[in-house]
Amino acid sequence: MRGLTFQGTHDVRVEDVPDPTIEHPGDAIVRVTLAGICGSDLHIYNAGEAFGFAPGSRLGHEFIGTVEAVGPEVTGVAAGDRVMSSCSVACGECTWCREGLASSCVKWSLFGWAPRVWAHGGAVQGGQSELVRVPLADSTLHPMPEALSGADREMSLLPLVDVMSTGWHGLTSAGAAPGQSVVVIGDGAVGLAGVHGARAKGAERIICLGHHADRLATATALGATLTISSRDDDEIKEAVMEHTGGEGAHVVVDSISGPGSMASAHACVRPGGTIACLGMDHFMGKTPSVNWFDQFLRNISVTGGLVPGKRYFPELLALVESGTLDPAPMLSHTITLDEAADGYRLMADRAEGVTKVALRPAG
């Protein structure tokens, strides 16, 4: 089959690789119909060797498709079923899975991050490929609702796998509620998901901070009531205060989570408010700081983190089905799997008009 492999810094290629096979009785093989390139894939693209990625590692944790085959223990899905995959593998049975925190599953691993040793039952290769092996398929896969299983809805569903779930996780962890003010820091896919999710949760004032005119226009289309492109925290604070009746934001979704974004978050958040940290800048050594004086005196909370697998799929699918949510606009480009290296380059260069790239293995 064709599959995208990491070769080295800024070097990914689509090559002929062996078809995956059922290795454990709980495995499924999924034929991928649409896969996404995630901002976190760019960390591998930019510095994969630092994370232990060897040439030949297959990438990608966002994919939807059709079940091709299942192992003898799989009962929840069958060959021919249209499915969404969680971006990470989970058992569905341990304490953490039962509590809705599949990201802390004792058998957790992340598709496309096989070299990081988290793998359960053999390396979990990526889904930017024609076929992918899905371990613990009963808990890792989620059947698509019939009404959304057509090819015409794939663009609306793919973002749910990770970025929309991640934005929703931040908003949910922070207790975002109808009528509130939400500031979203960052205009990448997770930021746009925060904006779109805030609207679905009934926030009245939704402010997106970013530096790309095209993405901020998408933010407005997805629900932002104000966009701010300033890099000056005093200016940002003034604009946020003006838009929120002088009170600041109940919830700040920080999709970057680096030193600068956390300082902006403290500038925007209201007393008693919550900052949801969803970014991975700290993985890159850009460590954010809590303003402890502010945290203490104004009772600021910090929450968020790695998305707990498919926890939010049912409610997000219901919102898509009802028309309340449609994250398709955050996918700015759809190209063939064989063109995937161009997709990585476009996203890494933050090229004008590029937010998120989807890959079609079928061409």
Add this chain to the structure above:
Amino acid sequence: MRGLTFQGTHDVRVEDVPDPTIEHPGDAIVRVTLAGICGSDLHIYNAGEAFGFAPGSRLGHEFIGTVEAVGPEVTGVAAGDRVMSSCSVACGECTWCREGLASSCVKWSLFGWAPRVWAHGGAVQGGQSELVRVPLADSTLHPMPEALSGADREMSLLPLVDVMSTGWHGLTSAGAAPGQSVVVIGDGAVGLAGVHGARAKGAERIICLGHHADRLATATALGATLTISSRDDDEIKEAVMEHTGGEGAHVVVDSISGPGSMASAHACVRPGGTIACLGMDHFMGKTPSVNWFDQFLRNISVTGGLVPGKRYFPELLALVESGTLDPAPMLSHTITLDEAADGYRLMADRAEGVTKVALRPAG
């Protein structure tokens, strides 16, 4: 009247000072029957000049007493009423007061911290004195329930004013719930309040970390199911895991909030758990750090902060009245107001057997 004044580092004195008077129509004058020395008073004792305290500043924000006189606009309390005071002044009417966050009141100020310019309607002097002026008395004072207004119950009520409310605030902010595991870092009064509050909230496993055998014995009496005196995070983690079925604590109450305590908090908290920061070590330049890798991968939340005035008085008083809560044991010493300098010294020296000192102006 007699009142305790700050004179300089490690120098507080009880002197004759002018009686306070009604300065604004919403003021009340309270005759103090019992006042407390708070751990935060020690920050002034140790470094008051750094915070702008001039010789003569009167200290103390924990007091209960009897209303002596009220201004013409006061309707909620009258001369002769037995009252508990919030440790801070609040208006009861602004957005933040209405939301239960009196610590962010637009008219907020803290008794005994007058030099910090937060004062509303003139300097708000401290309550370690025979009489104290209470601004915005209708919202700052809370009438004692009849059943608890006797002199024999004062030791149970004084801790509610600040430390017990603070511990309860941390537990409440962190969502502590029946059946959970709670770790409390620190065996001072706020730590003991965290332990005692955790029991009242139905926590099943309550672990107190500290380094004073006498205080840890009090922690056990107030509800701790395990005490740990190790300073080694690996040892602490092992003991916590053993006591919590290998899962860690749902809630960590960090009554110190410095670099060491936050590292211990990350070692003790379970995936999806919450660290409530209640300490003020960061005011002293000992800035804690979030372990961001842990925060992100395990979805750890950080919450807590300055206690929102008298918000918890009604529920805490009900718990004292029902016998579920009795924080009196955290007051290790009761001395006369004239002996207050000895009380500061005892607490600052962390002398054996000393947890918290109460002062009786009446002798």
